[in-house]
Amino acid sequence: MAGNISAPGQARWSSKAAFVLAATGSAVGLGNLWRFPTEAGSNGGGAFVLLYILCVVLIAMPLLLAESLIGRHGQRSTIASAAYLARQSGASPAWSVLAVVGLIANTAILTFYCVVAGWVVYFIGTSAADVVSAVSAGTPMAGAYAGDSVETIQQLMPDLFANPVLLIGLQLAFVAVTVWIVARGVKGGIEAAATWLMPAFFFLLIGITVYAAITGDFAAALTYLFTPDFSRALQPGVLSSALGQAFFSLSLGGGAMIAYGAYASRDTNLGQTSGMIAFADTSVAIIAGLAIFPIVFSVGMEPNAGPTLMFQTLPAAFHSMPGGAIVGLLFFVLAFFAALTSSVSLLEISVGWVTEKFGASRVKASIGIGVLVFLVGLVSALSFNVLADQRPLAFVQGFETATWFDAIDGVTGRLLLPLSGLVTAIFIGWVADRKLVDAETGLKGGGLAAWRFLIRFLCPLAVTAILIIGLFPQLLG
Ligand code: PHE
Numbered sequence: 001m002a003g004n005i006s007a008p009g010q011a012r013w014s015s016k017a018a019f020v021l022a023a024t025g026s027a028v029g030l031g032n033l034w035r036f037p038t039e040a041g042s043n044g045g046g047a048f049v050l051l052y053i054l055c056v057v058l059i060a061m062p063l064l065l066a067e068s069l070i071g072r073h074g075q076r077s078t079i080a081s082a083a084y085l086a087r088q089s090g091a092s093p094a095w096s097v098l099a100v101v102g103l104i105a106n107t108a109i110l111t112f113y114c115v116v117a118g119w120v121v122y123f124i125g126t127s128a129a130d131v132v133s134a135v136s137a138g139t140p141m142a143g144a145y146a147g148d149s150v151e152t153i154q155q156l157m158p159d160l161f162a163n164p165v166l167l168i169g170l171q172l173a174f175v176a177v178t179v180w181i182v183a184r185g186v187k188g189g190i191e192a193a194a195t196w197l198m199p200a201f202f203f204l205l206i207g208i209t210v211y212a213a214i215t216g217d218f219a220a221a222l223t224y225l226f227t228p229d230f231s232r233a234l235q236p237g238v239l240s241s242a243l244g245q246a247f248f249s250l251s252l253g254g255g256a257m258i259a260y261g262a263y264a265s266r267d268t269n270l271g272q273t274s275g276m277i278a279f280a281d282t283s284v285a286i287i288a289g290l291a292i293f294p295i296v297f298s299v300g301m302e303p304n305a306g307p308t309l310m311f312q313t314l315p316a317a318f319h320s321m322p323g324g325a326i327v328g329l330l331f332f333v334l335a336f337f338a339a340l341t342s343s344v345s346l347l348e349i350s351v352g353w354v355t356e357k358f359g360a361s362r363v364k365a366s367i368g369i370g371v372l373v374f375l376v377g378l379v380s381a382l383s384f385n386v387l388a389d390q391r392p393l394a395f396v397q398g399f400e401t402a403t404w405f406d407a408i409d410g411v412t413g414r415l416l417l418p419l420s421g422l423v424t425a426i427f428i429g430w431v432a433d434r435k436l437v438d439a440e441t442g443l444k445g446g447g448l449a450a451w452r453f454l455i456r457f458l459c460p461l462a463v464t465a466i467l468i469i470g471l472f473p474q475l476l477g
Helices: 016-027 030-042 046-074 078-088 093-136 150-154 156-161 164-184 186-215 218-226 236-249 256-261 270-298 306-320 324-358 362-384 404-431 434-441 445-471
Strands: none
Touching: 016 186, 016 256, 016 270, 016 324, 030 046, 030 093, 030 236, 030 270, 030 306, 030 324, 046 078, 046 218, 046 236, 046 256, 046 270, 046 404, 046 434, 046 445, 078 093, 078 256, 078 324, 078 404, 093 156, 093 164, 093 256, 093 306, 093 324, 093 362, 093 404, 150 156, 150 306, 156 164, 156 306, 164 324, 164 362, 186 218, 186 270, 186 306, 186 324, 218 270, 236 270, 236 404, 236 445, 256 324, 270 306, 270 434, 270 445, 306 324, 324 362, 362 404, 404 445, 434 445
């Protein structure tokens, strides 16, 4: 069964709920837990959060519907689905370039995604060892790393970064698990994780947030996240980061939603499901922010600590929490599955295309692309040690200080995903056959009119403006 999962018109999610859960599984991942707090902290908090929410509602949500309808209509790989809809609309199949850019972007994202997911694997290891020692000491309900100080706990990340071999081993392990699942076929491989583990993760996260709110500096976190400093809202970097985060977090621009839409059944109302997926994803990001920032302020960290933020704050919270050792382990295990349901969707795009185009088996395609992803990902793993001083894009404004890791993350998130989204909006709003498109949306009346307006006018204009501002920041002075 797994072998022909990407054959046109064959594989289906087993229910409408399974499609929503799988798409939400793709959306919810390290983008919410790790990237959202990092970006919010690096871009000053409130202004970023406000722009991010605006980008989700006005730009990303309409595009989510556009992508999933391309997929459901096409029932093929992302590129072939886009070309199919173009041909049916009497337009050039060259419009499928939107999915070509997306395929490149998603594969590039996967290279560093597996590195960060490797950090999660590391914390599963340390938390498991911690639980074992707590249990053998007869104190199973101890806080995490009970014998250590908060400083020692925060030192775990820098110590890990100083060990390139371990970092690469963890990265490799995560690539291997992703490859294994995709090789088995996405539907069989991830439905179970998406159906059971994602909801479990959601409730655990809420519990942790409540704890952080009670014991951390919740008031400071609320002020930080929800009081926009409007002078920052107009900084070019903040604007393009917010748009990039909206795309990244909702798995947009790369074609993941085209690929998953292709497995959705005819009676799924895509307009409705797009709203549900966007709502769930954004809620998880905000809740993760509300778990992390109270601790940032109560332990006196800087909000702009960068990519280590989540891995230095949450272990500190688990440290002071009764039962924190066990909660910490549970958290990292579930975060691992959240990352996995996303990485699988990242890999699926290129595997779906290679199997369809070259007739390769899923197993061969997954392994081949997995090896490539691992090799390219090495520069990201080494950006924290051996290659820490390299600035590959030093000549580009806004990327002067970016390491390889930052560069791949920044170029994909701030440039390629929005670019592909822009072409998608123009294609669906202006080029594709209107009757076909409208019928796929499941929307009627005012909802349909509003979506049409957003996808035809607001999305293309706003994304173009933000891309231009991002590329030429001097325009804003
Ligand atoms: N949305 C995923 C996350 O937030 C990452 C992702 C990006 C997945 C693009 C697929 C496509 O972790």
